[in-house]
Amino acid sequence: MAQGDTKKYIKPWRFDSQGITNRELSRTYIYRDDIIDDFLDPDPDNRLFFLVGPKGCGKTLLIHYKAYLYFNSYEDDRNNLQEVNASRDLVESLDFSEETLTQVGIKELQSVTVWNKVWEFAIMLVVLRKSKVGLPEELKHIEKQFRNARSLSTIVVEVINNIEKYVFSDFFSCRNAMRDRLDDLQQSYVMFVDRLDQALDSLLLNEDYKYLIEDAPDTLYLIWRNAQYALLRVAYSLNTKHKGRVRIYSTAREDALTMPTQEAINIKDYCVRLKYSKEALKEIFIHNVAAMRERELRGKQGDSPFMRFFGFDKIRHVAACDKHGEAQTESVFDFILRHTFHRPREIVMIGKRLYDKFNRTAEVKLPVTDNLIESIREQVNDVAWSEILHGYKQEFILGFRNDYVQQFVTNIVSNAADRSTLLRKVSREATDYLYRVGLLGSIDGKVQRFVPGSTFAFRKERVLPHSGWYVLHPTLDRELQGLGDVKKWYYQHSIIGDECSFETPDVVSWNLNRGYPVDYFRPKKIAGAQDWSGTRIQVDPLALYNGIFINGVRKNKLMRQQHERINESIQFLAVIAQLEAAKAVAGKFNKDMDFRIKTLRNQAMNLRGNTRYSSQITTTDATGLNLFTDRCFGRMVVMGLLLFLRFSIVEARNCVTSFSDKRLANPGEPETAIRFLRRSFFIYGLPGEGRLSSLDKMSILEKASDFERDCLPKWWRDYFLHSLLFNSNYNDEHRRYLREYFEFK
Structure with missing residues (x-):
């Protein structure tokens, strides 16, 4: 251990609870809040018996820790407590x-009643075997x-592999005598049972079942x-009978x-349902950073935990931009x-x-560079795809419907789609499924929402909610990377x-900072003479376009204001459309x-401003650039x-000059309005x-x-x-x- 690194070392970043021995439990970080503390309380009068939650939420670690605390709390009085686990x-x-x-077996085990018999028999057999009471004489043949x-596992396996022998006979009538025997217990017996969901996954993930x-x-x-x-x-x-002895x-x-x-x-009253807030997950990450050795940390003492771990605490997105055309950043x-x-x-897996890649190697001593940040980004994307998503797919009985993912990716060619496009190009069965399994999110107000992973996978009553837009989970980004540039x-x-914010196209700026040439912004043809003399522009228009669209995005604050003013035209049109x-x-x-x-009229007035569009x-x-920006x-x-x-x-001329949204029965003087629009x-x-x-509209767009x-x-x-x-x-x-009114097709 490095000099000065004297803290009691706890291995950080351990996500496989099965690999943690009983001796290591006392040195393992356990996230605890009031609800978890209530469950972990070893008081025998504690009425919280069950941990419920999705895979990967810490159930195994917590029940092991509960068992560890329970047995250690009675270490000095072992006569009053006896472990009954057969293992x-x-x-x-x-x-x-x-x-x-x-x-x-498949047919019979669909029944809760059958499983009820299996579990009661198996648990009572384990308890009576381990107790001094034992099985009654008439059941010695069992x-x-x-x-x-x-063990509990092998007893259950024996029964479910011989359903005809045990279920189709009066074998389980023995449970009555076994129940009576439990009432004779003089000591308390405790059993901790875990991983039934994963045991069932292994049992049921057999491709042959689909043919049976x-x-x-x-x-x-x-x-x-x-x-x-x-x-x-x-x-x-x-737990609620037999004098509380079991x-x-x-x-x-x-x-x-x-x-x-x-x-x-x-039963829900006896359960702790594990759900982790963002702050709780962040605390788990931070505690793992705190468990690292000093020599493994990139940042200096006094920095935030993320600065210490990464050497930076913000990361720029490679594609999403703000209203200025600059890359958005996130923590x-x-x-x-x-x-x-x-x-x-x-979280711990990432x-x-x-x-392992950046902190336990010589790279921890290297300065933070763009290449390092990109390497970290690539590693996170890879873990999300190859480990997190791959493991998530294994949670689904008889396989994950990857064909539904491919249907979305192939037809949408994006990680977001509007409702009309989605329902037109992707089947409703696919969208409902992807929504249920937490891979297709909807927009709630201005916030993206995905259902919790694997929580509603088989609840077919959960269907895609109504939303203007839908988004694909980031773990699937690798599916889209094959389509080319992000x-x-x-x-x-x-x-x-x-839970990220979502901006629809009507409230965002058109991104001008994409490296387009100046000709991208210049009209292919203008009204009147091509020398611009009829527009009252007496300078080279190419220099004006360059000043606003090319230099304006990258150089100074004044130019950026011009860029924003042009983007306000989209916002102005959105307000007029709503009006x-x-x-x-x-x-x-x-x-x-x-x-x-x-309200909308006031918004439009504020956006339009006071402008003389035909100024020379x-x-x-x-x-000059400000005047041209207004044009x-x-x-x-x-x-x-x-x-x-x-x-x-005429209505367009009135709207853009004096802001009049009045519809005119007789437009009158179209020649004057046309001359103004052509000149300005x-x-x-x-x-x-x-x-x-x-045809007029096609001609205008063409030029x-x-x-x-x-x-x-x-x-x-x-x-x-x-x-x-x-x-x-x-x-x-x-x-x-409104579709008819706007002649929308």
Whole structure:
């Protein structure tokens, strides 16, 4: 141990609780809160018997620790307590891995009643064998029948492998005499039972079962769930009878408590349900950092735990950008957390990989560089894919539906999809399944929500909720990486992950900082002469476009303000679209929308500002660039109004100049309006009439810049489908009408 490193060494980053010996338990970090402390309390009057939660949430470690505390608390008075576990360990870890069920066994073991008989018999046999009371004389033949089955696991295996012998006879009538015998116990007996869910996984994950039975997944799920429920049911009954002399502590998965019975409700009062908040998971990570040796830490004393472990505490995203076009950043712990299913085992698993790769090697002495950060990012992505997701898929009886993942990836080609696109390109069976297993999230307000991993996998009543957008879990990012550059498939407006914020396209800026050439932003053709003389621009327009779109994104604050002003055109159009929708619904359905309309008008006025769009531009300095920025703002707005919001030429002119949202029965003076729009915004293809035809719209888009052609149609589709239609003010009838009103196809 290094000089000065005198703390009692606890091995950090241990996620396999099976590898922790009883002697090591006292030196193992256990996350504890009030609920867990209540369960761990070794007081014999403690009524919390069961730990319930998903795989990977620490059930095994906690029940081992409970057993350790329980037995050690009575070390000085062992006459009053006797361990009944048939194994030499503190906890009976069940194992059915080498067994195969017969077709008859599969049929019978779907029954809670059958499992109830199996568990009660097996537990009572273990208890009576270990006690001084023993089996009654008339049941001594059972000792011979089960002479090779000494542990709880082997007794259960003997029964389920010989269903016809034990279930189809009166064999289990022996339980009455065994119950009476338990009442004669003079000492208390305790048993800790663990890993039934994993033992059942091993028993039921046999591909041959699909050929033996119809509806194999549903049938095997019933066996898996009912076996766990029956164990809790029997333990509950034994714990509350027989003068309190028998105590059975057990772990189970959440599904065990989904039975629609009063007894299941009663059992919940005796359960601790393990759920970990973000802060709890962060504390687990921090405690593992604290357990590391000083020489293994990158940061100096006094730094935050994450600075000490990584050498940095923030990480830039490679694709998601903010409204300035800059890469979004997140805390390094948030980055790790969203690549898990929020289970302690997975947090420690990632920490273990990074610890072994970067902290236990000579690399810990190297300075933090971009290459190091990218290496850490790659390692987290790899653990999420190859270990966390791979292990997660193994939790599903008869296999995970990877074909549903491929259906999403192949047809959506992104890690986010709007509702219309998703339901059009991916089957409802696939979307419901991916949602239930926690791999397809929905948007709740502005927050991404994924259901907890494996909690509702077999609950088919849980279907995809209504949402404007849906997002794919980050553990599946590797599936999409084969599609090419991450920026081509990653949703650019938000970092994707459970509980992360989500920005829809209507409230985010169009990202101009993607390395486009200046010609991407310049119109292909303008109204009037191509020398721009009719636009009152007396300088080289290429220099103006360069100043705003190329230099403006990267250089100084003033240029960035110009960039933001152009992006405000999208926000302005979004407000006008909401205003038009509100007025349309109010007029058609006589719905009171006055307050909303007034609010939207105020928002539009604030965004439009006071601008003289036809002012002459004679310089390329800040003054000239500001004037040209306003022209670009107005051009985007007018094109959006004309192409998508059904404004006439005059209505568009009025909206962008004095902000009038009035619809005109007789547009009047279209020539004057056309001249203004051509001079101010140099839009090519404006017709001589007041309202545009489909051909007019195609002509305008054809001669617009590539930026405008990419931005405006995408904005309208995204905004209409995912925000405007799903405003809480509208019902389904309103939405159908708005599709007609805006002629949306």
